Structure formats: C-alpha cells, structure tokens
Amino acid sequence: MKAILVEKPGPVKDLVFRDHSLPAPNSDQVLIKVEYAGVNFPDILITKGLYQFKPDLPFSPGGEVAGTIIEVGNEVHNLKVGDRVVSGISWGGFAEEALGFASNTHKLPDEVSFKDAAATLETFGTVIHALKDRAHLKSGETLAVLGAGGGVGSAAIQVGKQLGARVIACASTDEKLKFCNSIGADQLINYVTEDLKSKLKELTNGEGVNVIFDPVGGDYSETAFRGISRGGRHLVVGFASGGVPSIPLNLPLLKSASLVGVFWGSFFRKEPKQNADNINLLLEWLKKGSIKPTVDQIFSLENTIEALEKIENRRVLGKILLEVSR
Secondary structure: OEEEEEOOOOOHHHOEEEEOOOOOOOOOEEEEEEEEEEEOHHHHHHHHOOOOOOOOOOEOOOOEEEEEEEEEOOOOOOOOOOOEEEEEOOOOOOEOEEEEEHHHEEEOOOOOOHHHHHOOHHHHHHHHHHHHHHOOOOOOOEEEEEOOOOHHHHHHHHHHHHOOOEEEEEEOOHHHHHHHHHOOOOEEEEOOOOOHHHHHHHOOOOOOEEEEEEOOOOHHHHHHHOOEEEEEEEEEOOOOOOOOOOOOOHHHHHHOOEEEEOOHHHHHHHOHHHHHHHHHHHHHHHHHOOOOOOEEEEEEHHHHHHHHHHHHOOOOOOEEEEEOOO
C-alpha cells in the first residue's frame, strides 16, 4: 500500500510518499481501508518528534480515519469485516490502510458519510471531552473559544451551542471571525486588534467568562485567563501558537478559578466506555444535522505536505481532509 511516512523526525517537507506494509491486526485491533483521513495540528507535532507519543520509525502521521474494516483481531467481537467506521488511532492514518484500536473504532450510521466522519472524530471528540467531562459546561454559561477559526475551535463553537452556552469566538482575523459567526458564535473578538481581557469583561458585564477553551497557548493564555470569572475553568487544550505559557499562580488563587488539562489521546485509552458514549452522541448529532464539520479543503494523499503546511501557516477555516481512496 501507499503511505506518507516519517523516516526521521523533522519538518513536514521531509515526509516521504512510498510503499509501506503493516503487520496483521493485534487481537484488539482492526485493519481499515481508509477513505478519508482528518488532518490536525498534532500531526505536525508528531512529525517533528514534539508530541506526547513518539512512534517507532518509520511511521505514518494521521490520528483519525474513516473507511471500511477489512480485517479484525481475534478478540474483537463488536466489529466485523465490511463495517463502515470512524477510528481514532493517534498515528498511522495517512495511508491507504490503517490499524485502529477496536475500543476507539465506531460504527457509522448509514446517514453519516465517510467525509463528515473523518472531519469530526478528533476535533469534536476532543471538544466534547473538554466541555462536558473536564469543564462541566452548563447551559446558560459563557464560553470563550480561542483560535476559533480552526478545526478544533470551530468544533468548540458548535458543541458549546449544543450544550446551551453563549459562545464568544476569539480569532486573529476578521475573515476568521466572519466564519465563526456563520457557524453559530454569538459574539466575536479579534484578539490582534482588540484587548482580549477587556473585551471578555465587556461582553460579560464585568463578570468574566465561565469557561475558556484554549488550543492556542502563547501570550493569549494569560490575557484570556485575566478575563475569566470567579470559579471559571480554563481548558488547556494545546499550543498552536508554538509557545507554552507560564501563568502566575496567584491568578487562579484570586479568582478561585481552575486550569484544567485536556488530553483526548489519553482519555480514549483510559476511559473507552465514556469516550464511546461521547462519540455516539456526536454521531447522533451529526446524523440529525445538529453539528456539521466545515471542511476548508480536501487534498489527495500525495499532497499531504501541502495540507500540513496550510495548517502550520494558520490559513485554515475549519477542517482539512485527505481523500485517500480514489
């Protein structure tokens, strides 16, 4: 089969496209013929050797795929050959075939396409875990989303609305904010041209926001935290800006607020039943049209480098996909 491979950790331009083979599935795995693969910021980090997981070389990046099961491990009983599925796999997805954990491989309703499924799992899965399990977001609360124009940020807008929150989208350009408004954001902040802390306070009548969804990091994290409410929860999701912030610990003390870590890759391994409940809820919302992943662009497998560079350069509105099976 053909695959995009990391032969040594480094920039995305060093990825190679060549033949590759996979072993047979382990007892708890499934082998999937990939139709679409989602492309996400962690794929860049794992390519560079900067992610929490460091697979043995060579390996293919790509943490989420949608396709058809072509082989199952001998202890897998809830899935079978021929099932249409979406699977979260951490790596290995930028290939014509991928091995998935049976515990994080989910049957698709007939109404849900491979394309929509591949655009949903990792971003929306991270978001629903963050907002429901970690922040315990309540209906009527205010949610501020940093990096709201990207894949995970745009998912946070939609899930926040489904959970009954008022959503403030925060992004770096007016174009991104216009997009955020089109998918349901109630209020908008351009944190390049406006003071983020002041605007968060202004839009909440001086109270501050209840929950901050932060996949950006860098200088914006502390500024946003200074606009949080008493008892607020700041979700640490990632560091797309490239900088890991240092927030003075007197700030959570003074506000009785919390810094809350979100790591979906660990969650779906440690809590497979709770994760499956979350994903089934997302698939039901997707089936009903209550959520809708917005796909910015679809690339071929051969053009994976271009897809990753578009994310790295922060030129994405919504989600990037690879169409693998053509």
